[in-house]
Amino acid sequence: MSHPRAPQLLVLDVNETLSDMxxxxxxxxxxxxxxxxxxxxxxxxxxxxxxxxxxxxxxxxxxxxxxxxxxxxxxxxxxxxxxxxxxxxxxxxxxALPLHPDVEPGLRALAARGIRLVTLSNGASAVAEGLLGRAGLDGLVEHVLSVADAPRWKPDASAYRYALEVCGVEPAAAMLVAVHPWDTHGAVSAGLQAAYVDRLGVPYPATMRPPTLTVGSLTELAERLGG
Structure with missing residues (x-):
């Protein structure tokens, strides 16, 4: 099992990636x-x-x-x-959505490794703020970002660039984390690393740019980035 060099910043998708819908x-x-x-x-x-x-x-x-x-x-x-x-x-x-069971331990483990965390959603920031706040995780996340403040929705490159500009990080030092192949494809196309969270065992589409990592949970992601 490979253990790639940990990025400085994780850009976390929200709907379905963090939240159980x-x-x-x-x-x-x-x-x-x-x-x-x-x-x-x-x-x-x-x-x-x-x-x-x-x-x-x-x-x-x-x-x-x-x-x-x-x-x-x-x-x-x-x-x-x-x-x-x-x-x-x-x-x-x-x-009022709950988190997936792996999210809280996964985010805590990632933060403990010194990796910066932000969220970036095509939805409203208030949804992510409530989701993290109810679980007591809001203090782990530097910024709760929405494409409402970006030029366009994900997977347009400008959405990812917006998050990177807010955080002052270069694309290669950031990793997008999502359950959606279209999101990881967009991030890789914009120069970021990407982690595909495959909780359901769904094969990654061969037509899209492959992610840097495929993991089954955020806890596994923390393990893979901790090597």
Whole structure:
């Protein structure tokens, strides 16, 4: 097992990488939609956000999430009577999501190794702030960053450059950590290292630039970077 030289800075994705989004599925059921549509909805809003990014826009995650929810609900036979209210209920779930079990010990181990930690999300900073704060981890993270303050969404290179500029770090000294291949691909394309967190055993797409590391958890990442 290889132990690459530890980066100075880890740029952590938030949604699904740190947060366990299982409660979103339950909220879909509560508002009258099939649970499995939660994944369809989230993938759709990311797709639309990236499409707008390609055309030079920087959309609001919340506005896009509501629009995507409305489009999905319109094609569902048992759509909620009040779609806007249902969309708001789903978005509220993001403010109370739990961490994956490996995140707290993993972040503590990484911080103990002297590696700087920041988050960078296509979503709102408030979601990450609440997620870390509820677990008592906010003191470990230097900056909670959102692409709302960057030129464009990830995986555009300008989003990663924004985080690096805030932290005063060169691309080669930073590593993006994410469960999304599109995110690690974008980071590598921008000159960063990348760690793909493969909790579900999903093969990495052969069409995308490979990550520096593939790990099963943040605790494994800390072990790999501690060699």
């Amino acid at each position: 299982t409660p979103v599925r339950a909220r879909f059921a509560e508002v009258g939609l099939p649970e499995h549509l939660a994944a369809t909805w989230f993938a759709g809003l990311l797709r639309d956000g990236m499409a707008l990014t390609v055309t030079g826009d920087n959309p609001s995650f919340a506005e896009l999430a509501r629009a995507s929810f409305g489009s999905l609900a319109a094609t569902t036979p048992a759509a909620p009577a009040d779609v806007q209210r249902a969309a708001d209920a789903v978005l509220e779930t993001f403010m």
